[in-house]
Amino acid sequence: MNVNITDKDKIEIGGSRDLYGIMQRILLRENEIDREKEHFWMIGLNLANTILYIELVSMGSVRATQVEPMNVYRVAVLKGATSVLAVHNHPSGRMTASETDKDITDRLIQVGKILNIEFLDHLIISPERYMSFVDTGLMAQLEKSLKYVPTYQIEERIRKQELEIREEKEKKDEFKETAQAEKALRVETEKQKEAIKITVVTNLLDKNMTVEEIAAILNLTPKEVEQLSKDKTA
Structure with missing residues (x-):
């Protein structure tokens, strides 16, 4: 806010x-x-x-x-x-x-x-x-801390998400006069964020990282990580 x-x-x-x-x-x-x-x-x-x-x-x-x-x-x-x-x-x-x-x-x-x-x-x-x-x-x-230095895959996902945010801004500037368009953009953004999380979790699981390790990196709970992994296979 x-x-x-x-x-x-x-x-x-x-x-x-x-x-x-x-x-x-x-x-x-x-x-x-x-x-x-x-x-x-x-x-x-x-x-x-x-x-x-x-x-x-x-x-x-x-x-x-x-x-x-x-x-x-x-x-x-x-x-x-x-x-x-x-x-x-x-x-x-x-x-x-x-x-x-x-x-x-x-x-x-x-x-x-x-x-x-x-x-x-x-x-x-x-x-x-x-x-x-x-x-x-x-x-x-x-x-100097290395505790939360991200892996290459996570860094790439963050950069991709930044690009999507910038693209969202451009779209929002184009359609801000229409409330309906803004609402649709917000819905799409949430879907994109969820999709990125699912992809990142899947990649890290493929790297044999534990649910707890992934949760610590992404600031999620283990339960949320498990749900994201299930969403990928759904």
């Missing part, structure tokens, strides 16, 4: 403090309705490091909402962002990155490299303070 921002918020981001100044105001605004829920935002920047958009990717719990890297980068591809940042709040006020926070960041770094969209930083925020992965050295550690 796109977050409405004013022209004064479309500033150049020179560091974590600049971003927190904007996100603090957004968090306080969101807290009026959903004070106890965890929000996960993505911020896209242009070549000048100026904010292009702020997107609310999920709300509730990062673990529960199953943040998928390609869904996170979807808007970045559509809007031509050259770099992105992630921000999420901890309702408890605890400014420590959990293992889930680190895993999500690790995945986003790897997918960003494939798409040539730089993942700059991840902030954990509360109404009073914030923590930056860059400022604390966590980003430097995760940049």
Whole structure:
């Protein structure tokens, strides 16, 4: 969901403090309705490091909402962002990155490299303070991580999906005047995404990877991986 921002918020981001100044105001605004829920935002920047958009990717719990890297980068591809940042709040006020926070960041770094969209930083925020992965050295550690470096086949599928997203944008630009055409495009996009997942799962199973290994790479549950493998044979 796109977050409405004013022209004064479309500033150049020179560091974590600049971003927190904007996100603090957004968090306080969101807290009026959903004070106890965890929000996960993505911020896209242009070549000048100026904010292009702020997107609310999920709300509730990062673990529960199953943040998928390609869904996170979807808007970045559509809007031509050259770099992105992630921000999420901890309702408890605890400014420590959990293992889930680190895993999500690790995945986003790897997918960003494939798409040539730089993942700059991840902030954990509360109404009073914030923590930056860059400022604390966590980003430097995760940049060296090999945990979620994708295999060649997965990298190719991600690139293919990026191309399909760009093609979708072109189609949407052509038919955006017709609501019916937009609806058909959304349905087709979901089918394409599902087909890509099925193909990737099938390829990895053919490589003798376990369901658990595939689930870890694709950020899915083992049950979802098993269902995708069944869909292929259906």
